[in-house]
Amino acid sequence: xxxxxxxxxxxxxxxxxxxxxxxxxxxxxxxxxxxxxxxxxxxxxxxxxxxxxxxxxxx
Numbered sequence: 001x002x003x004x005x006x007x008x009x010x011x012x013x014x015x016x017x018x019x020x021x022x023x024x025x026x027x028x029x030x031x032x033x034x035x036x037x038x039x040x041x042x043x044x045x046x047x048x049x050x051x052x053x054x055x056x057x058x059x
Contacts, residue, residue, distance in 0.1 A: 002026040012036040019044050029053040 001023045010032040018024065018041065025047050034053065042048065 002028070004028040005032070006030045008032060010034055012038075013041045014038050015040045015043075017041060021045060023047055026050045027052065 001021070003018075003021070003024055003026070006028045007030070010029065011034060013029075013034060013036070015038045018027075022044060024045050027045070027048060027050070030052055032053075042051075
């Protein structure tokens with residue numbers, strides 16, 4: 001599973017945002033304004049192989 005959240009003006013990633021997405025393999029977060037990532041935000045992503053984040057992210 002791929003989740004493309006590029007260019008969504010995301011500023012915060014909370015612990016519950018990706019809860020239950022156990023089959024997520026690729027997560028795109030490019031060109032957002034991420035400044036806060038809560039502890040444990042990615043803990044359910046056991047299959048995650050790639051996390052893409054660059055440019056406008058602030059975290």
